[in-house]
Amino acid sequence: MRVGRARGAGEVAGRTPPRRSVSPMSAPKQRERLVVIGGDAAGMSAASQARRMRTPDELEIVAFERGGFTSFSACGIPYWVGGTVDGLEDLVARSPEEHRARGIDVRMRTEVTALDLTGHRVRSHDLDSGTVTWTGYDRLVIATGARPIRPPLPGIDAPGVHGVQTLDDGQALLDTLRKTTGRRAVVVGAGYIGLEMAEAMLHRGYEVTVVNSAVAPMSTLDPDMGRLVHDAMTAMGIRVVNDAEVTKILTGEDGRARAVATDDAEYPADIVVLGIGVRPETTLARAAGLPIGDHGGLLTDLSMRVRGYEDIWAGGDCVEVLDLVAGRERHIALGTHANKHGQIIGANVGGGYATFPGVVGTAVSKICDLEIARTGLREKDARASGRQYVTATVESTSRAGYYPDAGRMTVKMLAERRTGRLLGVQIIGREGAAKRVDVAAVALATGLSVEQMVNLDLGYAPPFSPVWDPVLVAARKAARAVQAG
The missing domain is CATH 3.50.50.60 (FAD/NAD(P)-binding domain)
Structure with a gap:
């Protein structure tokens, strides 16, 4: 994410329907209204960041949420259901009342049912009273999330x-x-x-x-x-x-x-x-004619502005993002990305400048004591992109072999055959396995080769790693495979 001073709206791809300009450099002096559709990670992060940058006298913020909670962790639901997390309240980062105290007009159990892009307004339905209302906007954020398949x-x-x-x-x-x-x-x-x-x-x-x-x-x-x-x-x-x-x-x-x-x-x-699994919730966006990608998500530029629309932004699970390794858009539903999207949108709406460059596809999970991690391309992804590649799979331990409770792990690494550039890593193991994928995620984002990875100066002590970290062992084996041609 890159943040700095406002540089103007600039040109965006696509055809823009007739509308008044609301770019930061030419915005009118009177109070503007930001409408946010969706009260979870991306939507409320955008609203909160915009509020930090602009006062209520400058910017009115109205947020619509069709459910009963705001700013909650959907990722934590399995652990609440399983009893690891005590209660529902532990998964709520900020309540509607807390948002309202910060100057955001949050309207709960209110579903937005239509977008009028020409009229700069949204239609909402209060699920309790049945009231239908049109609300005008100067700037719009779509953060409708994803729906379960x-x-x-x-x-x-x-x-x-x-x-x-x-x-x-x-x-x-x-x-x-x-x-x-x-x-x-x-x-x-x-x-x-x-x-x-x-x-x-x-x-x-x-x-x-x-x-x-x-x-x-x-x-x-x-x-x-x-x-x-x-x-x-x-x-x-x-x-x-x-x-x-x-x-x-x-x-x-x-x-x-x-x-x-x-x-x-x-x-x-x-x-x-x-x-x-889930799919992007883009029913409203499709009906309004906004650009949709091959995976069903909204398409945005680097500033998270919907392509072709200067006054509409989108973020979170309803958008597609650029895969920096594959070089194409894909849909990834993760709270980490959603919160970043919201911060970037809020900064841009608030008059600053921020961008989201893309992802490398990093994810971790677990089932009981088994940890699972992946980043970058799988073999079928590499084949689909036309890349020739080598693989290396190694067995190692999370700690020095003689240290108590050293857990076994398997690391698989993909590298481009000619250049040795890292393409992907998958890790399966016990305690201490999954977060090792972060090293690979950084290597992917910076374009390192597996040979360069071998010499990374990673932390070592017997309670934390063998002398050769499992990721480096896999990199060394992959580098040999590249050299062997």
Whole structure:
């Protein structure tokens, strides 16, 4: 992120429909209004940053949130459901009342249902009173997030079937768990959400089955690394069913979910949790004719301004971002990016200058004591981009081998065949494994080769690492593969 003094709106790509100019250099002196759609990470970060930069006399800020909470951690829901986090309030960073005390007009349980770009206004629906209102804006921030994938299967909406996108979803799941006497849980999907919810169900004392449509858990990894996750989950007592497409949710006489069905089998369930993933929530944007990318997210420039629209910004899970390694836009739903987007948008709306250059695709997760990390390209990503590459996989430990509780880990590294440039890293291991991926993320962002990585001056002491850190061992092996041609 780069921040400095305002430099003017400049030109943006695309065709801009007729509208009055509201660039920082030419904005009128009277009070302006910023409208924010979405009250979580990106939206409220943008509103808060804009408020820090401009007073209420200069800028009125109105934020619409269709749910019951603002600035909450969706990433923490599995740990709340599993009992690691004590209560809902621990996941709320700032309440609507706290935002209002800072000069932001937050309107809760109010859904924006239409955008009028020509008239510079949004239509909202108060979900409690039913009131419909039009609200004008000078500047607009779209932070509508993502929606869980919920395939149109028979029984998908039956009682006992739960998604986990919002705090309301988490509370509904907990309420069901308290009323459910059976102890069988089926989790549909084996990505980040699916694995974290499988852990939550284990912690609740459930017998857990994970039904996965891919050949191995964690399709963000290469299959050989995903199989390591499968083996570890099986050792934890989780039944993992791969390469299985769910065809329906079977219900009992009471209408509640009783099993998950595939083409080949039925898996009994007293509770079903959907962890299939998410898609950008861009229904409003599409209807208004805003630019949408190949993955369904809004397209923005480096300042997070929607392409072709000087007075509209977008950020968070509803946008696509540039993958700096692959060189193309992709959709990545992560709170880290959403908060950065909000800070950048707020700085630009407030008269400053900031940019978001892109991502390298770093993510970490865990299931029980197994840590999972990845950054950059998988093998299929490298092939799709036309790159020739080499791979190196090594087994190592999190600490010096003689130090107590040294955990095993596997590191896989991809490098470009001719140049040796690092392309991607995947790590599976126990305590101390996952955050090692940050070294690789920095190497990717700076364009290091695996040979250059070998000589990185990383911290060493027996409680923290072997003499050769596992990432450097993988880099050394990859460098040899590059040299071998």
